[in-house]
Amino acid sequence: MPENTVCNLCDSPETYSKSSEQRQVACHVRKFQNDNFTVWRCGGCQSLHSKEVVDLDSYYADYPLKKHTLDFHAKIGYRNRIKLLTRCGLSKDTxxxxxxxxxxxxxxxLQSNGYAFANGFDPYIPEYAGTPLEPGSFDIVTSYDVIEHVDNPKSYLETLISLVKPGGLLVLGTPNAEEIDLFDPDGPPVELSQPYHRHILSARTLFKLAEDKALEVVDVYRRFYFDSLLPLVNTRCMWTYIRSTGGMIDAAVEPIQWGVFLKSPRLLLYAFLGYFYPPKGNILVTFRVGRSQAVPE
Ligand SMILES: [Zn+2]
Incomplete structure (x- = not known):
């Protein structure tokens, strides 16, 4: 597979060699922290691309967030997801x-909260790899933090759309390249997540691709869904904590180092009031799939 040196997302693609924004970014997983990758921005659509071809299997084999469990933090985030889905039409029969x-x-x-018709698909997880994916058969298809991991976001989007019933909803959560400062003086933003994030779409690109597919924008949520008013459960606190402990994502699943909080008044402030300082860089959009899409020509 060739390197990502031409933007695969927009109509006026820029090439890596002409890009005015490029940065070497280290992997934010402790085991691979000495591995560096080139991230560059397309001047045409502001999306970000990871340039090098990488054997991702070895990186995913030791990805710390795979150890996530349905803990307190996760439940708060998932409750927020359900709240956002409900305001767009999710019910127990969906x-x-x-x-x-x-x-x-x-x-x-979802299932344990009474959403009996909830199912999942993941080609890399045996339990979910065999889920029947009949075209046009789902009222709602969600995809949280996945599109930035795939090699071809356009065809991924087409796959998602094909699964939604005409008039149903597609919910996409992803980092927003427009709000990611490649040269952030505090260090590379967590959202860059190298080499895992292959292409990070700008919001304008996401909306353009959606428009091309006749998707209607129903709802736009411009903060990370894990934000809450509860102490410690907000993105600002989490990202600041990760940076204060060396910038490795491993810290998110390791025992909390309380000493770090005691040494940083800013981190302590964010622990309690971080909800009111939401970091930019994420977008969650609900689209309605056109009723005409599944009608044969
Ligand atoms: Zn582009």
Whole structure:
């Protein structure tokens, strides 16, 4: 496979060699922290691309967030997801599919809260790899933090759309390249997540691709869904804590180092009031799939 040196997302693609924004970014997983990758921005659409071809299997084999369990933090985030879905029409009868569901934590959470028709699909997880994916059969398809991991976001989007019933909803959560400062003086933003994030779409690109597919924007949520008013459970606190402990994502699943909080008044402030300082860099959009899409020509 060739390197990502031409933007695969926009109509006026820029090339890596002409890009005015490029940065070497280290992997934020402790085991691979000495591995560096080139991230560059397309001047045409502001999306970000990871340049090098990488054997991702070895990186995913030791990805710390795979150890996530349905803990207190996760439940708060998933409750927020349900709240956002409900305001767009989710009910207990909804046939909902979480595409790229990982080990299925959100699916389990939905089912245990009475959403009996919730299911998940993930080609890398045996339990969810065989889920029947009949075209046009789901009321809602969700995809949280997956599209930035795939090699071809356009065809991924087409796959998601094909699964939604005409008039149903597609919910996409992803980092927003427009709000990610490649040269952030505090260090590379967590959202860059190298080499895992292959292409990070700008919001304008996401909306353009959606428009091309006749998707209607129903709801836009411009903060990370894990934010809450509870102490410690907000993105600002989490990201600041990770940076204060060396910038490795491993810190998110390791025992909390309380000493770090005591040494940083800023981190302490964010622990309690971080909800009111939401970091930019994420977007969650609900689209309605056109009723005409599934009608044969
Ligand atoms: Zn582009």
């Amino acid at each position: 046939k909902i599919l979480d595409y790229g569901c990982g080990n299925g934590l959100f699916v389990t959470f």
